[in-house]
Amino acid sequence: MRGTVIHAPGDVRFEERAEPKILQPTDAIIRLSATCVCGSDLWTYRGINEVKQPIPMGHEYCGIVEEVGSAVTSVKRGQFVIGSFFASDNTCPHCQAGYQSSCQHREPVVGAQAPRVRVPLADGTLVATPEVPPDALIPSLLAVSDVFxxxxxxxxxxxxxxxxxxxxxxxxxxxxxxxxxxxxxxxxxxxxxxxxxxxxxxxxxxxxxxxxxxxxxxxxxxxxxxxxxxxxxxxxxxxxxxxxxxxxxxxxxxxxxxxxxxxxxxxxxxxxxxxxxxxxxxxGPAPVRRFLPDLIELVWSRKADPGKVFDLTLPLAQVAEGYRAMDERRAIKALLRP
Amino acid sequence: MRGTVIHAPGDVRFEERAEPKILQPTDAIIRLSATCVCGSDLWTYRGINEVKQPIPMGHEYCGIVEEVGSAVTSVKRGQFVIGSFFASDNTCPHCQAGYQSSCQHREPVVGAQAPRVRVPLADGTLVATPEVPPDALIPSLLAVSDVFxxxxxxxxxxxxxxxxxxxxxxxxxxxxxxxxxxxxxxxxxxxxxxxxxxxxxxxxxxxxxxxxxxxxxxxxxxxxxxxxxxxxxxxxxxxxxxxxxxxxxxxxxxxxxxxxxxxxxxxxxxxxxxxxxxxxxxxGPAPVRRFLPDLIELVWSRKADPGKVFDLTLPLAQVAEGYRAMDERRAIKALLRP
Missing domain, CATH: 3.40.50.720 (NAD(P)-binding Rossmann-like Domain)
Incomplete structure (x- = not known):
C-alpha cells in the first residue's frame, strides 16, 4: 500500500510502505474512511521537531474494522470505529482516572495518513458508532479522533x-x-x-x-x-x-x-x-478516549458539527498539498480521503 | 514603642519605632498577644531577598483590638482578633471567589513583630474569636494567622x-x-x-x-x-x-x-x-482569610493544635535569637511574647 512518509522538513511523500499487520493479539487493523493533517504534524514539517529518519505520518483516524487479533472482544470486523492518537488499555489506574493518554501501557498510533492502520490495544482504544455512518458525518466523526x-x-x-x-x-x-x-x-x-x-x-x-x-x-x-x-x-x-x-x-x-x-x-x-x-x-496530551462516547453521541445526534474545521478536502495521494496549505495557513485543516 | 527591624542580612534589631496609628477610617490597631518569625522572613535574613533599607518585620499576629477607625463596624475595642498577612476588603470579586490574598484593594500588614500593629481594611481582614481566649490557646490561634x-x-x-x-x-x-x-x-x-x-x-x-x-x-x-x-x-x-x-x-x-x-x-x-x-x-500566596472562620473553630473546639509547631518561645525583645534559631534549624518556629 502507499502511505505518507516525511523524509525531511517540507518533504512529504506518498509512497510504498509495508501493509499494516496484526502484531499482537490485542491489535486491530482499520480501513480508514478518512484521515487528516494535524497541527502537530507541522512541527515536524517545519523542522522544529527533528527528522532523523523517514517517519510514517498520521494519528487521526476513523473507519471500518478489517481484522482483529485473537484477544480482541469489544470491536469486530465491519464496525465503524474511532480511536485516539494514544492507544490505551482503558483499565489501568490512570485510564480509570480518565487519563488514558498516560495509560501505563500506552502506545502511539502511527502512520494513519494511509488507507489502513494498525491500532494496538483495540479493546481499550476503539469506540464503535451505533452503525456505519452516512458519508456526511465522516468529517465530524474524524474530528472526534483528535482535534475535537x-x-x-x-x-x-x-x-x-x-x-x-x-x-x-x-x-x-x-x-x-x-x-x-x-x-x-x-x-x-x-x-x-x-x-x-x-x-x-x-x-x-x-x-x-x-x-x-x-x-x-x-x-x-x-x-x-x-x-x-x-x-x-x-x-x-x-x-x-x-x-x-x-x-x-x-x-x-x-x-x-x-x-x-x-x-x-x-x-x-x-x-x-x-x-x-x-x-x-x-x-497535557488530551485523554481523548475519556470523551469519545460523549463526543460521538454529540455528532451522531447532530448537536455538534466539529467537521466544519475541515476547509480543504483532498484525495489521500495529494497529502503533500494538505501539509503545504496548512503550513501557509491557506487551510485550517485538511481532510484526506483514501 | 520598640519593634523588630532588619538592617542587613543577619542583622535583626529590636529598636525604637513610631507607634502605629489609625491612618485610614478602615484601620484598626491591635495590641498583640503573640507574634512569630515566618519561614519567609528567613529569605530576607539570609539576604536572598535584598535589604535596601531598614525593614520593619513581622506579618503574623493575633491580639486585642485597641482602637478602630471611624468606618470600622464589624470588630470593636476589646475583642480578640486574628488576621492574615494581606489585608483584604473581603467584598471585591476576587475576595468573593475566595482569593482574598489577590484582593483588588489588598495591602500587606507589616511590622507585626512588635507590641502593636496597624491592620488596614479591618472589617474585611479581622475575624474575632467567640471570646477572649485562655492563654493556652494563643499559640494555636497565632498559627491560624499564617502558617496553619x-x-x-x-x-x-x-x-x-x-x-x-x-x-x-x-x-x-x-x-x-x-x-x-x-x-x-x-x-x-x-x-x-x-x-x-x-x-x-x-x-x-x-x-x-x-x-x-x-x-x-x-x-x-x-x-x-x-x-x-x-x-x-x-x-x-x-x-x-x-x-x-x-x-x-x-x-x-x-x-x-x-x-x-x-x-x-x-x-x-x-x-x-x-x-x-x-x-x-x-x-500562590495563601488566601488565609477564606479559611479563618473554620480554622479558628477547629482550634477553639480543640480539634486541632497547630500551635505545636512553636518549639521555641521567647520574649519579643529577644527576636534576634528567634531568627538565629530558625536559620540554624535549631527551632521549627519561634513564638514571640510582647
Whole structure:
C-alpha cells in the first residue's frame, strides 16, 4: 500500500510502505474512511521537531474494522470505529482516572495518513458508532479522533462551567473546537483571540461572542477591559508557544483556570510570576478516549458539527498539498480521503 | 514603642519605632498577644531577598483590638482578633471567589513583630474569636494567622479528599501543618518528606503515616514504590525551590494535583516536561482569610493544635535569637511574647 512518509522538513511523500499487520493479539487493523493533517504534524514539517529518519505520518483516524487479533472482544470486523492518537488499555489506574493518554501501557498510533492502520490495544482504544455512518458525518466523526477531543479537553481542564467567561488563545482547528466545546458546556461569554477573518467567522459560528485581535500585553489589556478588569474564569491555551502561554496566564483572573493542550515548544514558566497570578494550570496530551462516547453521541445526534474545521478536502495521494496549505495557513485543516 | 527591624542580612534589631496609628477610617490597631518569625522572613535574613533599607518585620499576629477607625463596624475595642498577612476588603470579586490574598484593594500588614500593629481594611481582614481566649490557646490561634492557613491552602489547592494518598514536600512549619490539614481533610495516607528526627516526630503526631528521607530522583522513586508505581493523588510543595518543585511534580500521578505555597525562588518550569506529567498545578500566596472562620473553630473546639509547631518561645525583645534559631534549624518556629 502507499502511505505518507516525511523524509525531511517540507518533504512529504506518498509512497510504498509495508501493509499494516496484526502484531499482537490485542491489535486491530482499520480501513480508514478518512484521515487528516494535524497541527502537530507541522512541527515536524517545519523542522522544529527533528527528522532523523523517514517517519510514517498520521494519528487521526476513523473507519471500518478489517481484522482483529485473537484477544480482541469489544470491536469486530465491519464496525465503524474511532480511536485516539494514544492507544490505551482503558483499565489501568490512570485510564480509570480518565487519563488514558498516560495509560501505563500506552502506545502511539502511527502512520494513519494511509488507507489502513494498525491500532494496538483495540479493546481499550476503539469506540464503535451505533452503525456505519452516512458519508456526511465522516468529517465530524474524524474530528472526534483528535482535534475535537483535544479542544474538549482544553475546556474540561480549564473548568468551563455554565455562565462563565472563557478566552481561547489560538485560532487553529483545536482552538476553534475549544470554542465549540466551551459553548457546549454552557459558557456565557467566549472570547476568541484571532487575527484571521475566515477563522473569526468560524469561531463565531461555533459560539464565540467576542473576538480579540491583539496579542501579548495588548491582548491581555483588551481581555481585562472586556471583563471589568478581572480577567477570564477560564483560558484555553491552544498553541504551545511562550507568547501564547503568557498571554493565557495573563488573561486569567486570580483563582481562574488555564489549560494547555498543544505540546509546548521552548516554554519556560517563571515560578514566582506564576505564583502571584493565583491561576490553576492543567493540561497535557488530551485523554481523548475519556470523551469519545460523549463526543460521538454529540455528532451522531447532530448537536455538534466539529467537521466544519475541515476547509480543504483532498484525495489521500495529494497529502503533500494538505501539509503545504496548512503550513501557509491557506487551510485550517485538511481532510484526506483514501 | 520598640519593634523588630532588619538592617542587613543577619542583622535583626529590636529598636525604637513610631507607634502605629489609625491612618485610614478602615484601620484598626491591635495590641498583640503573640507574634512569630515566618519561614519567609528567613529569605530576607539570609539576604536572598535584598535589604535596601531598614525593614520593619513581622506579618503574623493575633491580639486585642485597641482602637478602630471611624468606618470600622464589624470588630470593636476589646475583642480578640486574628488576621492574615494581606489585608483584604473581603467584598471585591476576587475576595468573593475566595482569593482574598489577590484582593483588588489588598495591602500587606507589616511590622507585626512588635507590641502593636496597624491592620488596614479591618472589617474585611479581622475575624474575632467567640471570646477572649485562655492563654493556652494563643499559640494555636497565632498559627491560624499564617502558617496553619497556608498549610491548609496547600491541602485545599492540591484537592486533598478523604481516602487519598498525599505527599508533603518540606518539613518546615508550613509543611508540618500541611500534614495536619491533610489529616483533617481525611487523607488516608500522608507521606512526609523529612530528614530531621524532631520534625518527623511532629509530622507523625499531626498524622503522617510514612516518612521519606530521600530527595530528588531517589525521593521520587521511593514515593512511586510506596504507591504501586502510580505516584500520589496530591503533592503539597511547601519549600519553594527548583528541587522541591521538581520533586513534587515527579511524585504526582497523571491527573493528580500539585500545590505550591512558598514563594518560589529561582524556579523555572519547563513547559514540555510539565505537559507530559498531566498534573494539575495551583498555588500562590495563601488566601488565609477564606479559611479563618473554620480554622479558628477547629482550634477553639480543640480539634486541632497547630500551635505545636512553636518549639521555641521567647520574649519579643529577644527576636534576634528567634531568627538565629530558625536559620540554624535549631527551632521549627519561634513564638514571640510582647
Amino acid at each position: 477531543g483535544t479542544g474538549w479537553f482544553a475546556a474540561d481542564a480549564a473548568n468551563v462551567k455554565p455562565g462563565t467567561t472563557v478566552v481561547v488563545v489560538g485560532d487553529g482547528a483545536v482552538g476553534l473546537l475549544a470554542v465549540l466545546s466551551a459553548k457546549q458546556m454552557g459558557a456565557e461569554r467566549i472570547i476568541a483571540m484571532s487575527r484571521h477573518a475566515s477563522r473569526q467567522k468560524l469561531a463565531r459560528e461555533f459560539g464565540a461572542t467576542d473576538i480579540v485581535t491583539e496579542r501579548g500585553a495588548e491582548g491581555i489589556a483588551h481581555i481585562k477591559e472586556l471583563t471589568r478588569g478581572l480577567g477570564a474564569h477560564s483560558v484555553l491555551e491552544c498553541v504551545g508557544t511562550q507568547e501564547s502561554m503568557q498571554q493565557a496566564i495573563g488573561a486569567t483572573r486570580p483563582g481562574g483556570f488555564v489549560s494547555y493542550v498543544g505540546v509546548p515548544h521552548d516554554v519556560k514558566l517563571d515560578g514566582q510570576s506564576l505564583f502571584y497570578t493565583h491561576v490553576h494550570l492543567h493540561g | 492557613g497556608t498549610g491548609w491552602f496547600a491541602a485545599d489547592a492540591a484537592n486533598v479528599k478523604p481516602g487519598t494518598t498525599v505527599v508533603v514536600v518540606g518539613d518546615g512549619a508550613v509543611g508540618l501543618l500541611a500534614v495536619l490539614s491533610a489529616k483533617q481533610m481525611g487523607a488516608e495516607r500522608i507521606i512526609a518528606m523529612s530528614r530531621h528526627a524532631s520534625r518527623q516526630k511532629l509530622a507523625r503526631e499531626f498524622g503522617a503515616t510514612d516518612i521519606v528521607t530521600e530527595r530528588g530522583a531517589e525521593g521520587i522513586a521511593h514515593i512511586k514504590e510506596l504507591t504501586r508505581g502510580l505516584g500520589a493523588h496530591s503533592v503539597l510543595e511547601c519549600v519553594g525551590t527548583q528541587e522541591s518543585m521538581q520533586q513534587a511534580i515527579g511524585a504526582t500521578r497523571p491527573g493528580g494535583f500539585v500545590s505550591y505555597v512558598g514563594v518560589p525562588h529561582d524556579v523555572k518550569l519547563d513547559g514540555q516536561s510539565l505537559f507530559y506529567t498531566h498534573v494539575h498545578l495551583h498555588g
